[in-house]
Amino acid sequence: xxxxxxxxxxxxxxxxxxxxxVRGREIAVFNVKGAFYxxxxxxxxxxxxxxxxxxxxxxxxxxxxxxxYTRQGEILRCPxxxxxxxxxxxxxxxDPENTWVKNYPASIERGGKLVEGPYKAEVFPxxxxxxxxxxxx
Amino acid sequence: xxxxxxRTAGATPVKDGVVDCDIHPLPARPDDVLAxxxxxxxxxxxVYGSHFRAPFRESSPWxxxxxxxxxxxxxxxxxxxxxxxxxxxxxxxxxLHNIEFGIxxxxxxxxxxxxxxxxxxxxxxxxxxxxxDYWCNPEPRLKGSIVIPTEDPEAAVAxxxxxxxxxxxxQIFMTPxxxxxxxxxxxxxxxxxxxxxNLPIGIHGGxxxxxxTTGGGWPSxxxxxxxxxGQSAQALITSLIVEGVLERWTNLRFVVVEAGFAWVPAxxxxxxxxxxxxxxxxxxxxxxxxxxxxxxxxxxxQPVDEPERPDDMRRTFDWIGWDRILYASDYPHWxxxxxxxxxxxxLSPEERAMLFRDNAVSLFGLA
Numbered sequence: 001x002x003x004x005x006x007x008x009x010x011x012x013x014x015x016x017x018x019x020x021x022v023r024g025r026e027i028a029v030f031n032v033k034g035a036f037y038x039x040x041x042x043x044x045x046x047x048x049x050x051x052x053x054x055x056x057x058x059x060x061x062x063x064x065x066x067x068x069y070t071r072q073g074e075i076l077r078c079p080x081x082x083x084x085x086x087x088x089x090x091x092x093x094x095d096p097e098n099t100w101v102k103n104y105p106a107s108i109e110r111g112g113k114l115v116e117g118p119y120k121a122e123v124f125p126x127x128x129x130x131x132x133x134x135x136x137x
Numbered sequence: 138x139x140x141x142x143x144r145t146a147g148a149t150p151v152k153d154g155v156v157d158c159d160i161h162p163l164p165a166r167p168d169d170v171l172a173x174x175x176x177x178x179x180x181x182x183x184v185y186g187s188h189f190r191a192p193f194r195e196s197s198p199w200x201x202x203x204x205x206x207x208x209x210x211x212x213x214x215x216x217x218x219x220x221x222x223x224x225x226x227x228x229x230x231x232x233l234h235n236i237e238f239g240i241x242x243x244x245x246x247x248x249x250x251x252x253x254x255x256x257x258x259x260x261x262x263x264x265x266x267x268x269x270d271y272w273c274n275p276e277p278r279l280k281g282s283i284v285i286p287t288e289d290p291e292a293a294v295a296x297x298x299x300x301x302x303x304x305x306x307x308q309i310f311m312t313p314x315x316x317x318x319x320x321x322x323x324x325x326x327x328x329x330x331x332x333x334x335n336l337p338i339g340i341h342g343g344x345x346x347x348x349x350t351t352g353g354g355w356p357s358x359x360x361x362x363x364x365x366x367g368q369s370a371q372a373l374i375t376s377l378i379v380e381g382v383l384e385r386w387t388n389l390r391f392v393v394v395e396a397g398f399a400w401v402p403a404x405x406x407x408x409x410x411x412x413x414x415x416x417x418x419x420x421x422x423x424x425x426x427x428x429x430x431x432x433x434x435x436x437x438x439q440p441v442d443e444p445e446r447p448d449d450m451r452r453t454f455d456w457i458g459w460d461r462i463l464y465a466s467d468y469p470h471w472x473x474x475x476x477x478x479x480x481x482x483x484l485s486p487e488e489r490a491m492l493f494r495d496n497a498v499s500l501f502g503l504a
Binding site: 053 | 202203208209210471472473474475477478479
Protein backbone atom coordinates (compact mmCIF):
# COMPACT_ATOMS: atom_id res chain seq x y z
CA UNK A 1 0.00 0.00 0.00
CA UNK A 2 1.46 3.35 -1.05
CA UNK A 3 0.42 6.88 -0.15
CA UNK A 4 -0.59 9.36 -2.83
CA UNK A 5 -1.01 13.11 -2.65
CA UNK A 6 -4.17 13.89 -4.61
CA UNK A 7 -5.33 17.44 -3.79
CA UNK A 8 -4.86 20.45 -1.61
CA UNK A 9 -7.46 20.68 1.14
CA UNK A 10 -8.68 23.87 -0.53
CA UNK A 11 -9.45 22.01 -3.76
CA UNK A 12 -12.36 20.17 -2.17
CA UNK A 13 -14.72 22.52 -0.28
CA UNK A 14 -16.99 21.08 2.42
CA UNK A 15 -19.85 19.09 0.89
CA UNK A 16 -18.13 18.49 -2.45
CA UNK A 17 -15.89 15.86 -3.91
CA UNK A 18 -13.03 15.48 -6.36
CA UNK A 19 -12.37 12.49 -8.61
CA UNK A 20 -8.76 11.34 -8.89
CA UNK A 21 -7.24 8.40 -10.72
CA VAL A 22 -4.71 6.44 -8.70
CA ARG A 23 -3.14 3.25 -10.07
CA GLY A 24 -5.85 3.07 -12.70
CA ARG A 25 -8.68 3.40 -10.18
CA GLU A 26 -11.19 6.21 -10.20
CA ILE A 27 -11.51 7.37 -6.61
CA ALA A 28 -13.91 10.02 -5.30
CA VAL A 29 -12.57 12.10 -2.40
CA PHE A 30 -15.27 13.75 -0.28
CA ASN A 31 -14.95 16.57 2.23
CA VAL A 32 -17.42 16.02 5.08
CA LYS A 33 -17.23 18.94 7.51
CA GLY A 34 -13.48 19.27 7.04
CA ALA A 35 -12.64 15.57 7.19
CA PHE A 36 -11.78 13.71 4.02
CA TYR A 37 -13.08 10.31 2.91
CA UNK A 38 -12.21 8.43 -0.25
CA UNK A 39 -13.85 5.53 -2.03
CA UNK A 40 -14.08 3.88 -5.39
CA UNK A 41 -16.13 6.01 -7.78
CA UNK A 42 -18.57 3.26 -8.65
CA UNK A 43 -21.77 2.07 -7.10
CA UNK A 44 -21.67 -1.65 -6.22
CA UNK A 45 -25.28 -1.95 -7.43
CA UNK A 46 -25.15 -1.01 -11.13
CA UNK A 47 -21.90 0.92 -11.46
CA UNK A 48 -22.99 4.57 -11.51
CA UNK A 49 -20.26 7.13 -10.83
CA UNK A 50 -20.86 8.09 -7.22
CA UNK A 51 -19.22 11.51 -7.60
CA UNK A 52 -22.52 12.68 -9.19
CA UNK A 53 -24.58 11.59 -6.17
CA UNK A 54 -26.49 13.89 -3.83
CA UNK A 55 -24.98 14.55 -0.40
CA UNK A 56 -27.83 14.39 2.10
CA UNK A 57 -28.61 13.67 5.73
CA UNK A 58 -30.06 10.61 7.37
CA UNK A 59 -33.77 10.59 8.09
CA UNK A 60 -35.08 7.83 10.35
CA UNK A 61 -38.31 7.16 12.16
CA UNK A 62 -39.39 5.08 15.13
CA UNK A 63 -43.04 5.20 14.16
CA UNK A 64 -45.28 6.80 11.52
CA UNK A 65 -45.64 10.52 12.07
CA UNK A 66 -42.31 11.03 13.77
CA UNK A 67 -38.87 11.42 12.28
CA UNK A 68 -35.34 12.19 13.23
CA TYR A 69 -33.06 14.00 10.80
CA THR A 70 -29.40 13.62 11.64
CA ARG A 71 -25.94 13.39 10.14
CA GLN A 72 -26.60 16.12 7.58
CA GLY A 73 -23.95 16.00 4.85
CA GLU A 74 -22.73 12.51 5.75
CA ILE A 75 -24.86 10.36 3.49
CA LEU A 76 -24.46 9.94 -0.27
CA ARG A 77 -27.38 9.00 -2.52
CA CYS A 78 -26.32 7.20 -5.71
CA PRO A 79 -27.01 9.43 -8.75
CA UNK A 80 -29.02 6.69 -10.46
CA UNK A 81 -31.08 4.54 -8.12
CA UNK A 82 -30.77 6.50 -4.90
CA UNK A 83 -29.10 3.83 -2.74
CA UNK A 84 -27.75 5.55 0.38
CA UNK A 85 -24.14 5.11 1.49
CA UNK A 86 -22.38 6.31 4.63
CA UNK A 87 -19.64 8.56 3.28
CA UNK A 88 -17.46 7.89 6.34
CA UNK A 89 -17.39 4.10 5.84
CA UNK A 90 -18.71 3.40 2.34
CA UNK A 91 -21.33 1.13 3.88
CA UNK A 92 -24.73 0.77 2.26
CA UNK A 93 -27.61 1.87 4.47
CA UNK A 94 -30.17 -0.45 2.84
CA ASP A 95 -27.96 -3.55 2.74
CA PRO A 96 -25.20 -2.99 5.31
CA GLU A 97 -24.32 -6.68 5.70
CA ASN A 98 -23.51 -7.33 2.08
CA THR A 99 -22.92 -4.09 0.23
CA TRP A 100 -20.35 -1.38 0.59
CA VAL A 101 -18.13 0.74 -1.53
CA LYS A 102 -14.41 0.02 -1.35
CA ASN A 103 -12.92 2.89 0.64
CA TYR A 104 -9.38 4.13 1.11
CA PRO A 105 -7.81 5.82 4.13
CA ALA A 106 -7.49 9.56 3.57
CA SER A 107 -5.60 12.00 5.74
CA ILE A 108 -4.47 15.62 5.78
CA GLU A 109 -0.73 16.26 5.73
CA ARG A 110 1.32 19.43 5.82
CA GLY A 111 3.25 20.07 2.61
CA GLY A 112 6.50 20.54 4.50
CA LYS A 113 6.24 17.01 5.83
CA LEU A 114 5.28 15.55 2.49
CA VAL A 115 8.32 16.75 0.57
CA GLU A 116 10.42 14.66 2.95
CA GLY A 117 8.72 11.52 1.63
CA PRO A 118 8.18 8.63 1.36
CA TYR A 119 4.95 9.69 -0.33
CA LYS A 120 4.24 9.34 -4.02
CA ALA A 121 3.45 12.80 -5.24
CA GLU A 122 3.25 12.09 -8.96
CA VAL A 123 -0.53 12.44 -8.88
CA PHE A 124 -0.28 15.98 -7.59
CA PRO A 125 2.51 18.53 -7.18
CA UNK A 126 3.31 19.50 -3.59
CA UNK A 127 4.58 22.75 -2.12
CA UNK A 128 5.82 23.20 1.44
CA UNK A 129 3.29 25.69 2.75
CA UNK A 130 -0.08 24.05 1.99
CA UNK A 131 -2.19 21.22 3.43
CA UNK A 132 -2.77 18.16 1.28
CA UNK A 133 -5.14 15.23 1.08
CA UNK A 134 -3.20 11.96 1.07
CA UNK A 135 -4.70 8.60 0.11
CA UNK A 136 -3.46 5.14 0.94
CA UNK A 137 -4.07 2.92 -2.04
CA UNK B 138 -19.46 -8.73 -0.12
CA UNK B 139 -20.54 -7.03 -3.28
CA UNK B 140 -17.28 -5.19 -3.59
CA UNK B 141 -16.15 -8.01 -5.85
CA UNK B 142 -18.88 -6.92 -8.26
CA UNK B 143 -17.60 -3.39 -8.51
CA ARG B 144 -17.96 -1.93 -11.92
CA THR B 145 -18.07 1.57 -13.27
CA ALA B 146 -20.53 2.93 -15.77
CA GLY B 147 -18.91 2.65 -19.16
CA ALA B 148 -15.79 0.85 -17.94
CA THR B 149 -16.55 -2.36 -19.83
CA PRO B 150 -17.50 -2.10 -23.48
CA VAL B 151 -20.78 -3.63 -24.60
CA LYS B 152 -19.74 -6.15 -27.21
CA ASP B 153 -22.87 -6.85 -29.19
CA GLY B 154 -25.46 -4.45 -30.51
CA VAL B 155 -28.35 -3.67 -28.17
CA VAL B 156 -31.90 -2.56 -28.93
CA ASP B 157 -33.16 -0.25 -26.19
CA CYS B 158 -36.96 -0.22 -26.17
CA ASP B 159 -37.41 2.81 -23.91
CA ILE B 160 -35.57 6.09 -24.46
CA HIS B 161 -37.14 9.39 -23.42
CA PRO B 162 -36.39 12.43 -25.57
CA LEU B 163 -37.36 15.92 -24.45
CA PRO B 164 -37.40 19.16 -26.40
CA ALA B 165 -34.59 21.52 -25.42
CA ARG B 166 -37.23 24.24 -25.55
CA PRO B 167 -41.00 23.65 -25.62
CA ASP B 168 -41.08 25.97 -28.66
CA ASP B 169 -39.21 23.30 -30.64
CA VAL B 170 -42.41 21.26 -30.52
CA LEU B 171 -44.96 24.08 -30.46
CA ALA B 172 -43.52 25.47 -33.70
CA UNK B 173 -45.05 22.49 -35.51
CA UNK B 174 -48.56 23.37 -34.33
CA UNK B 175 -50.90 25.64 -36.27
CA UNK B 176 -50.76 29.20 -34.92
CA UNK B 177 -54.24 28.83 -33.49
CA UNK B 178 -53.00 26.05 -31.16
CA UNK B 179 -49.71 27.75 -30.35
CA UNK B 180 -51.72 30.68 -29.09
CA UNK B 181 -54.06 28.34 -27.22
CA UNK B 182 -51.05 26.80 -25.54
CA UNK B 183 -49.73 30.23 -24.55
CA VAL B 184 -53.07 31.58 -23.37
CA TYR B 185 -54.72 28.54 -21.79
CA GLY B 186 -51.88 26.07 -21.36
CA SER B 187 -51.93 22.33 -21.18
CA HIS B 188 -54.47 20.35 -19.17
CA PHE B 189 -52.44 18.39 -16.71
CA ARG B 190 -53.75 16.47 -13.75
CA ALA B 191 -51.14 17.75 -11.33
CA PRO B 192 -51.21 20.38 -8.62
CA PHE B 193 -48.61 22.63 -10.21
CA ARG B 194 -47.50 23.27 -13.75
CA GLU B 195 -44.37 21.39 -14.80
CA SER B 196 -44.69 19.05 -11.84
CA SER B 197 -45.78 15.46 -11.37
CA PRO B 198 -48.67 14.32 -9.17
CA TRP B 199 -46.00 12.61 -7.04
CA UNK B 200 -42.61 13.93 -6.10
CA UNK B 201 -39.89 12.04 -7.93
CA UNK B 202 -36.63 10.71 -6.55
CA UNK B 203 -34.44 12.98 -8.65
CA UNK B 204 -34.70 16.32 -10.46
CA UNK B 205 -36.48 15.91 -13.83
CA UNK B 206 -37.00 12.22 -12.84
CA UNK B 207 -33.49 11.78 -14.21
CA UNK B 208 -30.09 10.33 -13.45
CA UNK B 209 -28.13 13.08 -11.77
CA UNK B 210 -25.37 12.64 -14.33
CA UNK B 211 -27.72 12.98 -17.31
CA UNK B 212 -27.83 16.77 -17.53
CA UNK B 213 -26.07 17.82 -20.75
CA UNK B 214 -23.12 20.22 -20.51
CA UNK B 215 -25.27 22.99 -22.02
CA UNK B 216 -27.52 22.84 -18.93
CA UNK B 217 -30.66 21.86 -20.84
CA UNK B 218 -32.98 19.11 -19.66
CA UNK B 219 -31.83 15.46 -19.57
CA UNK B 220 -32.73 13.72 -22.81
CA UNK B 221 -32.84 16.96 -24.80
CA UNK B 222 -29.37 16.94 -26.34
CA UNK B 223 -28.64 14.43 -29.10
CA UNK B 224 -24.80 14.68 -29.06
CA UNK B 225 -24.80 14.09 -25.30
CA UNK B 226 -27.28 11.22 -25.60
CA UNK B 227 -24.98 9.63 -28.17
CA UNK B 228 -21.95 10.00 -25.93
CA UNK B 229 -23.57 8.97 -22.66
CA UNK B 230 -25.83 6.23 -23.92
CA UNK B 231 -26.08 5.28 -27.61
CA UNK B 232 -22.34 4.95 -28.26
CA LEU B 233 -21.30 3.93 -24.76
CA HIS B 234 -23.79 1.07 -24.59
CA ASN B 235 -23.56 0.07 -28.24
CA ILE B 236 -27.22 0.84 -28.91
CA GLU B 237 -28.00 -0.42 -32.40
CA PHE B 238 -31.57 0.86 -32.26
CA GLY B 239 -33.48 2.85 -29.67
CA ILE B 240 -37.26 3.21 -29.46
CA UNK B 241 -38.35 6.71 -28.46
CA UNK B 242 -41.17 7.03 -25.94
CA UNK B 243 -42.50 10.59 -25.78
CA UNK B 244 -44.03 11.41 -22.41
CA UNK B 245 -44.12 15.21 -22.57
CA UNK B 246 -47.23 17.33 -23.12
CA UNK B 247 -49.56 14.65 -21.66
CA UNK B 248 -51.14 14.16 -25.08
CA UNK B 249 -53.35 11.26 -24.05
CA UNK B 250 -54.91 12.94 -21.03
CA UNK B 251 -55.87 16.27 -22.61
CA UNK B 252 -59.58 17.07 -22.33
CA UNK B 253 -59.54 19.45 -25.29
CA UNK B 254 -59.50 16.88 -28.06
CA UNK B 255 -58.55 19.22 -30.90
CA UNK B 256 -55.61 20.54 -28.91
CA UNK B 257 -54.62 16.96 -28.11
CA UNK B 258 -54.61 16.13 -31.83
CA UNK B 259 -52.47 19.19 -32.59
CA UNK B 260 -49.92 18.20 -29.94
CA UNK B 261 -49.74 14.62 -31.21
CA UNK B 262 -49.06 15.77 -34.78
CA UNK B 263 -46.43 18.24 -33.62
CA UNK B 264 -44.65 15.67 -31.45
CA UNK B 265 -44.47 13.21 -34.34
CA UNK B 266 -42.95 15.72 -36.74
CA UNK B 267 -40.59 16.86 -33.98
CA UNK B 268 -39.42 13.27 -33.35
CA UNK B 269 -38.66 12.88 -37.03
CA ASP B 270 -36.83 16.20 -37.49
CA TYR B 271 -34.95 16.40 -34.19
CA TRP B 272 -34.19 12.72 -33.51
CA CYS B 273 -34.90 10.07 -36.15
CA ASN B 274 -33.56 11.91 -39.18
CA PRO B 275 -30.31 13.13 -37.58
CA GLU B 276 -29.84 9.82 -35.72
CA PRO B 277 -31.20 6.84 -37.71
CA ARG B 278 -30.56 4.50 -34.77
CA LEU B 279 -33.53 6.18 -33.06
CA LYS B 280 -37.00 5.05 -34.06
CA GLY B 281 -40.08 7.09 -33.25
CA SER B 282 -43.40 6.13 -31.70
CA ILE B 283 -46.55 7.50 -33.30
CA VAL B 284 -48.13 9.71 -30.62
CA ILE B 285 -51.94 9.80 -30.91
CA PRO B 286 -54.81 11.75 -29.31
CA THR B 287 -56.09 8.62 -27.63
CA GLU B 288 -59.44 9.98 -26.46
CA ASP B 289 -60.40 11.03 -30.00
CA PRO B 290 -60.07 7.75 -31.90
CA GLU B 291 -61.04 9.29 -35.24
CA ALA B 292 -58.22 11.83 -35.00
CA ALA B 293 -55.94 9.12 -33.65
CA VAL B 294 -56.56 7.00 -36.72
CA ALA B 295 -55.82 9.99 -38.96
CA UNK B 296 -52.47 10.41 -37.19
CA UNK B 297 -51.69 6.70 -37.57
CA UNK B 298 -52.52 6.89 -41.28
CA UNK B 299 -50.18 9.84 -41.62
CA UNK B 300 -47.15 7.90 -40.37
CA UNK B 301 -47.86 4.20 -40.91
CA UNK B 302 -45.24 2.70 -43.19
CA UNK B 303 -42.73 5.46 -42.50
CA UNK B 304 -39.44 3.70 -41.75
CA UNK B 305 -38.60 6.12 -38.91
CA UNK B 306 -41.60 5.00 -36.80
CA UNK B 307 -41.60 1.64 -35.05
CA GLN B 308 -44.88 1.59 -33.14
CA ILE B 309 -47.97 3.44 -31.94
CA PHE B 310 -47.61 5.06 -28.51
CA MET B 311 -50.27 4.85 -25.81
CA THR B 312 -50.40 5.21 -22.04
CA PRO B 313 -52.48 2.84 -19.91
CA UNK B 314 -54.58 5.23 -17.83
CA UNK B 315 -57.31 6.32 -20.17
CA UNK B 316 -60.85 7.55 -19.61
CA UNK B 317 -62.04 3.95 -19.81
CA UNK B 318 -60.26 0.58 -19.68
CA UNK B 319 -58.20 0.05 -22.82
CA UNK B 320 -60.31 -2.73 -24.31
CA UNK B 321 -63.53 -0.66 -24.45
CA UNK B 322 -65.08 -0.19 -27.87
CA UNK B 323 -64.48 3.57 -27.98
CA UNK B 324 -60.79 2.74 -28.62
CA UNK B 325 -61.41 0.04 -31.22
CA UNK B 326 -60.75 2.27 -34.26
CA UNK B 327 -57.17 2.61 -32.96
CA UNK B 328 -56.76 -1.16 -32.78
CA UNK B 329 -58.33 -1.62 -36.20
CA UNK B 330 -55.78 0.80 -37.68
CA UNK B 331 -52.90 -0.86 -35.82
CA UNK B 332 -54.03 -4.24 -37.12
CA UNK B 333 -54.44 -2.98 -40.68
CA UNK B 334 -50.91 -1.57 -40.70
CA ASN B 335 -49.50 -4.40 -38.57
CA LEU B 336 -48.01 -1.81 -36.18
CA PRO B 337 -47.11 -2.79 -32.62
CA ILE B 338 -48.67 -0.67 -29.86
CA GLY B 339 -46.27 0.37 -27.10
CA ILE B 340 -48.00 1.10 -23.80
CA HIS B 341 -45.71 3.05 -21.53
CA GLY B 342 -46.49 2.78 -17.82
CA GLY B 343 -47.56 5.92 -16.06
CA UNK B 344 -49.71 8.68 -17.42
CA UNK B 345 -52.02 10.83 -15.40
CA UNK B 346 -55.50 9.53 -16.00
CA UNK B 347 -58.50 10.74 -14.08
CA UNK B 348 -58.70 7.62 -11.93
CA UNK B 349 -56.78 6.64 -8.82
CA THR B 350 -53.75 4.67 -9.84
CA THR B 351 -54.45 1.83 -7.42
CA GLY B 352 -57.60 -0.18 -7.02
CA GLY B 353 -57.78 1.18 -3.47
CA GLY B 354 -57.54 4.92 -3.99
CA TRP B 355 -54.83 7.51 -4.31
CA PRO B 356 -51.37 6.58 -3.04
CA SER B 357 -49.59 8.73 -0.47
CA UNK B 358 -45.99 8.12 -1.52
CA UNK B 359 -43.87 7.71 -4.64
CA UNK B 360 -42.83 4.25 -3.45
CA UNK B 361 -46.53 3.43 -3.34
CA UNK B 362 -47.30 4.98 -6.72
CA UNK B 363 -44.34 3.61 -8.68
CA UNK B 364 -45.45 -0.05 -8.56
CA UNK B 365 -48.95 0.87 -9.71
CA UNK B 366 -47.66 0.75 -13.29
CA GLY B 367 -47.96 -3.00 -12.84
CA GLN B 368 -51.55 -2.70 -11.62
CA SER B 369 -52.45 -0.54 -14.63
CA ALA B 370 -50.83 -3.07 -16.92
CA GLN B 371 -52.80 -5.93 -15.39
CA ALA B 372 -55.99 -3.95 -15.85
CA LEU B 373 -55.29 -3.15 -19.50
CA ILE B 374 -54.28 -6.72 -20.40
CA THR B 375 -57.40 -8.06 -18.73
CA SER B 376 -59.59 -5.49 -20.48
CA LEU B 377 -58.11 -6.14 -23.94
CA ILE B 378 -58.71 -9.87 -23.43
CA VAL B 379 -62.23 -9.82 -21.96
CA GLU B 380 -63.58 -7.19 -24.35
CA GLY B 381 -62.60 -9.46 -27.22
CA VAL B 382 -60.12 -7.08 -28.88
CA LEU B 383 -57.57 -9.85 -29.37
CA GLU B 384 -60.14 -12.25 -30.83
CA ARG B 385 -61.24 -9.62 -33.32
CA TRP B 386 -57.76 -8.49 -34.44
CA THR B 387 -55.58 -11.52 -34.04
CA ASN B 388 -52.39 -9.89 -35.33
CA LEU B 389 -52.27 -7.17 -32.65
CA ARG B 390 -48.99 -6.88 -30.74
CA PHE B 391 -48.74 -4.90 -27.51
CA VAL B 392 -45.51 -3.93 -25.77
CA VAL B 393 -45.98 -3.30 -22.05
CA VAL B 394 -43.24 -0.83 -21.14
CA GLU B 395 -41.88 -0.13 -17.65
CA ALA B 396 -44.61 -1.95 -15.78
CA GLY B 397 -42.63 -4.95 -14.51
CA PHE B 398 -43.15 -8.55 -15.54
CA ALA B 399 -42.98 -10.78 -12.44
CA TRP B 400 -46.76 -10.53 -12.06
CA VAL B 401 -47.45 -11.82 -15.57
CA PRO B 402 -47.65 -15.56 -14.77
CA ALA B 403 -49.96 -14.92 -11.78
CA UNK B 404 -52.35 -12.90 -13.94
CA UNK B 405 -52.40 -15.66 -16.53
CA UNK B 406 -53.14 -18.34 -13.93
CA UNK B 407 -55.94 -16.30 -12.38
CA UNK B 408 -57.60 -15.37 -15.65
CA UNK B 409 -57.45 -18.95 -16.94
CA UNK B 410 -59.06 -20.22 -13.76
CA UNK B 411 -61.87 -17.70 -14.00
CA UNK B 412 -62.36 -18.26 -17.70
CA UNK B 413 -63.00 -21.95 -17.10
CA UNK B 414 -65.75 -21.00 -14.67
CA UNK B 415 -67.14 -17.87 -16.23
CA UNK B 416 -66.65 -18.46 -19.95
CA UNK B 417 -70.34 -18.14 -20.74
CA UNK B 418 -70.30 -14.54 -19.50
CA UNK B 419 -67.84 -13.68 -22.25
CA UNK B 420 -68.66 -16.12 -25.04
CA UNK B 421 -66.72 -13.97 -27.52
CA UNK B 422 -63.51 -15.25 -25.91
CA UNK B 423 -62.59 -18.61 -27.37
CA UNK B 424 -58.92 -18.84 -26.44
CA UNK B 425 -57.54 -19.22 -22.94
CA UNK B 426 -56.53 -15.81 -21.55
CA UNK B 427 -52.97 -17.05 -20.98
CA UNK B 428 -52.79 -18.13 -24.61
CA UNK B 429 -53.82 -14.62 -25.65
CA UNK B 430 -51.19 -13.16 -23.32
CA UNK B 431 -48.49 -15.36 -24.84
CA UNK B 432 -49.48 -14.42 -28.36
CA UNK B 433 -50.13 -10.68 -28.09
CA UNK B 434 -47.93 -9.21 -25.36
CA UNK B 435 -44.25 -8.33 -25.06
CA UNK B 436 -42.68 -6.92 -21.86
CA UNK B 437 -39.74 -4.59 -21.36
CA UNK B 438 -37.47 -5.32 -18.42
CA GLN B 439 -36.70 -1.97 -16.80
CA PRO B 440 -36.84 -1.31 -13.89
CA VAL B 441 -35.79 -4.91 -13.58
CA ASP B 442 -36.90 -6.84 -10.50
CA GLU B 443 -34.19 -7.91 -8.08
CA PRO B 444 -35.41 -11.21 -6.58
CA GLU B 445 -33.38 -12.65 -3.71
CA ARG B 446 -33.21 -15.92 -5.68
CA PRO B 447 -32.10 -14.87 -9.17
CA ASP B 448 -33.33 -18.12 -10.69
CA ASP B 449 -36.89 -17.03 -9.90
CA MET B 450 -36.50 -14.45 -12.65
CA ARG B 451 -35.33 -17.13 -15.06
CA ARG B 452 -38.45 -19.17 -14.32
CA THR B 453 -40.63 -16.10 -14.81
CA PHE B 454 -39.06 -15.61 -18.25
CA ASP B 455 -39.72 -19.29 -18.97
CA TRP B 456 -43.44 -18.73 -18.38
CA ILE B 457 -43.71 -15.47 -20.29
CA GLY B 458 -41.57 -16.76 -23.15
CA TRP B 459 -37.98 -15.76 -23.81
CA ASP B 460 -39.04 -14.39 -27.20
CA ARG B 461 -41.37 -11.92 -25.44
CA ILE B 462 -38.81 -10.15 -23.21
CA LEU B 463 -37.24 -6.88 -24.38
CA TYR B 464 -34.38 -4.97 -22.79
CA ALA B 465 -35.07 -1.31 -22.02
CA SER B 466 -32.92 1.31 -20.28
CA ASP B 467 -35.37 4.16 -19.59
CA TYR B 468 -32.54 6.60 -20.35
CA PRO B 469 -32.18 9.30 -19.04
CA HIS B 470 -34.54 8.60 -16.13
CA TRP B 471 -33.30 7.87 -12.64
CA UNK B 472 -34.23 4.20 -12.59
CA UNK B 473 -32.12 3.52 -15.70
CA UNK B 474 -30.90 -0.06 -16.17
CA UNK B 475 -27.38 -0.53 -17.50
CA UNK B 476 -27.40 -3.27 -20.17
CA UNK B 477 -24.37 -4.96 -18.62
CA UNK B 478 -25.71 -5.31 -15.11
CA UNK B 479 -29.48 -5.43 -15.39
CA UNK B 480 -29.90 -9.20 -15.02
CA UNK B 481 -28.86 -10.98 -11.83
CA UNK B 482 -28.10 -14.35 -13.46
CA UNK B 483 -25.94 -15.59 -16.29
CA LEU B 484 -27.56 -15.60 -19.72
CA SER B 485 -26.53 -18.01 -22.44
CA PRO B 486 -25.33 -16.32 -25.66
CA GLU B 487 -28.63 -17.27 -27.31
CA GLU B 488 -30.71 -15.88 -24.45
CA ARG B 489 -28.63 -12.72 -24.40
CA ALA B 490 -29.11 -12.19 -28.12
CA MET B 491 -32.88 -12.59 -27.80
CA LEU B 492 -33.35 -10.25 -24.82
CA PHE B 493 -30.99 -7.52 -25.90
CA ARG B 494 -31.55 -7.47 -29.62
CA ASP B 495 -33.22 -10.14 -31.70
CA ASN B 496 -36.69 -10.09 -30.12
CA ALA B 497 -36.99 -6.34 -30.69
CA VAL B 498 -35.54 -6.48 -34.20
CA SER B 499 -38.14 -9.01 -35.20
CA LEU B 500 -41.04 -7.35 -33.33
CA PHE B 501 -40.43 -3.89 -34.78
CA GLY B 502 -39.00 -5.04 -38.12
CA LEU B 503 -35.81 -3.08 -37.50
CA ALA B 504 -33.14 -3.05 -40.17
